[in-house]
Amino acid sequence: MPDELARRYLATWNERDPVKRRALIDELWTEDACYVDPIATADGRGAVDDVVATAQRQFPGLVYRLAGSIDSHHHVARLTWELGPEDGPPVIIGLAVLITDHGRLSRVCGFLDRTGAQR
Structure with a gap:
């Protein structure tokens, strides 16, 4: 479950089509979600x-x-993510704490561990 949740969470951040992205959000997040x-x-x-x-x-x-x-x-997952070119080094590295309610995201707390300016 945590692997699938993380995959879906990151897919949301990568979906460039606004209609598809919103459908992913509606499916993954609770109605009263907080980020x-x-x-x-x-x-x-x-x-x-x-x-x-x-x-x-x-x-x-x-x-x-x-x-x-x-x-x-329990209902909490922690993952480290990176943002960068598809085949290149990360520009930003961060941490996300995902809190679920019945398998859907209800709260996500994000932290930035390193940005390009901190190299």
Whole structure:
């Protein structure tokens, strides 16, 4: 379950088609979902979609991918992700803590571990 959840979570961040992305969000996130990281806060699926769309505009051509293994217990999973060119080194590395409610994301807390400026 944690591997599938992580795959679907990152697929949402990589989906460039707005209609497909929103369908992924509606399927994966609870209606009252909350997302928070050092840069953005989102309450509800529409706001989550806005945060993802904004990130895609800020980082055109870059993809999110899993960096390492997923750690999970109960209804919580932790994963490290990286953002970079498809076949290149990461520009940003971060951590996401995913909290689920009946298998759907209800809260995600994100952290930025390293950005390109910190090399």
